Amino acid sequence: MSLELELFIQQVFNGLTIGAYLGLIALGYTMVYGIIELINFAHGDLFAFGFFISLTIFTALGIPRPLEGFNLIVVLPLIFVVTMLLSGGLNVLIDRVAYKPLRNAPRLAPLITAVGMSFALEALFAIWQGPSQINYPRYFPQIDILRDWMGLEPQLLFITTKDLFLFGVTIPLMVGLTLFVDRTKLGKAMRAAAQDREAASMVGINVDRIIATTFFVGGALAGAAGLVWGLYINSGRFLMGFEAGLMAFTAAVLGGIGNIRGAVLGAFIIGLLKAMGDQYIGGAWSRIIIFAVLILLLVFRPSGILGSTQSIEKV
Amino acid sequence: MNAIAESWSKLPRMLQVGIVLALIIATPYLIGAVEQTSNFALLSQINRALIFVVLALGLNIVVGFAGLLDLGYAAFFAIGAYTFGVLTWPNLGIQASFFIAIWICAVVAAFFGILVGTPTLRLRGDYLAIVTLAFGEIIPTLVRNLDEITIRIGDWVILDKFNLTNGPQGMNPLGRPDFSFFEGIFNMQPGALAVSFDPKFWYFMIVITAGFVLFASRRLDMSRLGRAWKAIREDETAADFMGVDPIRTKLLAFAIGASFSGLAGVIFASMIQAIFPELFRFQVSIFLLIIVIISGMGNVFGVLIGGLIISTFDGVLLAQVLPQILPDVDVQSLRWVFFGAGLIIFMIFRPQGLFPRKAKAAVIPTALAAEGGD
Numbered sequence: 138m139s140l141e142l143e144l145f146i147q148q149v150f151n152g153l154t155i156g157a158y159l160g161l162i163a164l165g166y167t168m169v170y171g172i173i174e175l176i177n178f179a180h181g182d183l184f185a186f187g188f189f190i191s192l193t194i195f196t197a198l199g200i201p202r203p204l205e206g207f208n209l210i211v212v213l214p215l216i217f218v219v220t221m222l223l224s225g226g227l228n229v230l231i232d233r234v235a236y237k238p239l240r241n242a243p244r245l246a247p248l249i250t251a252v253g254m255s256f257a258l259e260a261l262f263a264i265w266q267g268p269s270q271i272n273y274p275r276y277f278p279q280i281d282i283l284r285d286w287m288g289l290e291p292q293l294l295f296i297t298t299k300d301l302f303l304f305g306v307t308i309p310l311m312v313g314l315t316l317f318v319d320r321t322k323l324g325k326a327m328r329a330a331a332q333d334r335e336a337a338s339m340v341g342i343n344v345d346r347i348i349a350t351t352f353f354v355g356g357a358l359a360g361a362a363g364l365v366w367g368l369y370i371n372s373g374r375f376l377m378g379f380e381a382g383l384m385a386f387t388a389a390v391l392g393g394i395g396n397i398r399g400a401v402l403g404a405f406i407i408g409l410l411k412a413m414g415d416q417y418i419g420g421a422w423s424r425i426i427i428f429a430v431l432i433l434l435l436v437f438r439p440s441g442i443l444g445s446t447q448s449i450e451k452v
Numbered sequence: 453m454n455a456i457a458e459s460w461s462k463l464p465r466m467l468q469v470g471i472v473l474a475l476i477i478a479t480p481y482l483i484g485a486v487e488q489t490s491n492f493a494l495l496s497q498i499n500r501a502l503i504f505v506v507l508a509l510g511l512n513i514v515v516g517f518a519g520l521l522d523l524g525y526a527a528f529f530a531i532g533a534y535t536f537g538v539l540t541w542p543n544l545g546i547q548a549s550f551f552i553a554i555w556i557c558a559v560v561a562a563f564f565g566i567l568v569g570t571p572t573l574r575l576r577g578d579y580l581a582i583v584t585l586a587f588g589e590i591i592p593t594l595v596r597n598l599d600e601i602t603i604r605i606g607d608w609v610i611l612d613k614f615n616l617t618n619g620p621q622g623m624n625p626l627g628r629p630d631f632s633f634f635e636g637i638f639n640m641q642p643g644a645l646a647v648s649f650d651p652k653f654w655y656f657m658i659v660i661t662a663g664f665v666l667f668a669s670r671r672l673d674m675s676r677l678g679r680a681w682k683a684i685r686e687d688e689t690a691a692d693f694m695g696v697d698p699i700r701t702k703l704l705a706f707a708i709g710a711s712f713s714g715l716a717g718v719i720f721a722s723m724i725q726a727i728f729p730e731l732f733r734f735q736v737s738i739f740l741l742i743i744v745i746i747s748g749m750g751n752v753f754g755v756l757i758g759g760l761i762i763s764t765f766d767g768v769l770l771a772q773v774l775p776q777i778l779p780d781v782d783v784q785s786l787r788w789v790f791f792g793a794g795l796i797i798f799m800i801f802r803p804q805g806l807f808p809r810k811a812k813a814a815v816i817p818t819a820l821a822a823e824g825g826d
Contacts, residue, residue, distance in 0.1 A: 170578075235796050235800075238800045242799075243803055245521070245749070248741075249741075249742055250800070252741075253792040253799070254796060256789075257788065257789050257791075257793050258792070260792065264785050268785075383589070387582065390582045422597060424590075428589050431582065431583070432587070435579055436571040439575050439576075
């Protein structure tokens, strides 16, 4: 395999890894938007929360690294569950405090409380964990799959067990969420509430509970993304939620906001754009490329790639 | 409160204007006296607050009047400041006069307003918000990257590592208002009017600009165009059917709103003398949106007062006064907690904003109404 081809494949792979965790965050954005039409600016901060709380749990339990045997098979999934429960719970709490009192207020009022919540959370993270870059120990064992397991001799390609772990967690969560929304009764109620809140409550759906569920699921996914990021990238900062949230929101809009498959698709597109931009054009420009693609796409498809054209009338 | 308002409205118009003018003129001297006794930097904070008021008034046209949610308004602020930078930064050799540059910058900002507005014309609601957000992210990043421009067509090099914006180092120094022209006219000593380092000078400069922008906003609010904006805001489809051209109306909102922030950008750049890409990030756009929404969208005087309150709350109370009252607490890190919590509490108790615009009931003259009834 030529060097150029390997480089290209590696970048595609990198793009997919970025897309995988962005997708988890974007799902929460898109679900909340679908139901209460709120750009939840504080959503990215739950990603940071997942990062910090899982780090705190790892440290508190004093788990040796790298994870092996029992710790890998039992403790890690448990930490995952706890992190997701706590992040989901926090998101429900945020909704109770900052958005629920404003359900019938002017449309921009909850946008401002979301911004306020985001400011407050970021400042609290800075107090809790310090303002500087934080090292997340390398808990997950990193084994070079191509060279050590498969005996291949690529020049550049570098794919490790960490990548397997990343996809092994994010893809099932995305599929699981899609099945949950498509197949279960609760998911059906969520879709009904997203279509028309009033009509949904008329046919006996407890809309308040559905909204709380949505916030819980969205927060849990963002928390999971934070944990995955910690184990994969091994460093983070109190402001990390802002940038991730911005990109995830962009992904959700790119795919068509309110559309679950669209959010995942948008996240992978952004991941690929970022990886390719970093490699072939220069890191300083990839942000510009992502946003320029977003603008161009919306010019030709005003409601995103998979967004229904009907949603234009809804606003 | 009502008694004061009532007796105020009974005063003759000339006296009202006189009192307001006297207050405006006295403010920097009063504050100067306060600054002498305490060690707060108040006047420069008020100057900053007033610049934010000018910006918020511009954003108010886009968001408050026309109902177009703009999350990237700081981009126009950046364009105003950086156009001024390009026109007056000594390294580029143009060094245009402040009084000429400020108009060029306003026009350039308005042009960019139209540039952003055009692709958003088909978009509604939050899709528009994300495009403006994207633009607001592109501009600072672009400015940061434009320090080594190389344009080549084949062997023909048009530009080789041309430094337009000085990248992350920022541009410094920038032009200051130069009064030698006026001094020449009035036969004054050269440099007699060179007071542009004094915060008082900038105070008056900004007050004049703010007054102009306030006046323009008021007139626009009541004009045919202002009514068209509000019609678009309330129901675009209905407005379109009533003969309001949505494309022209929206683009004018973007252009006029942007030109205000172009003016603010020039004054800001010339006042602080150094501009960096970081000064125009998303946080600025959000801060301005907070001012507009908290003040009560669309209300011009509300935005003036709300902008002053919020900027001083953040710049003076949280940043300067609180650390002195509570010396043991690490206020700096708690500052944003307070700010965020303050936003949430405020919005929950007053979701319509401080000074919501009173919807004027459409008064149809009885004769006309009777005619219409036939």
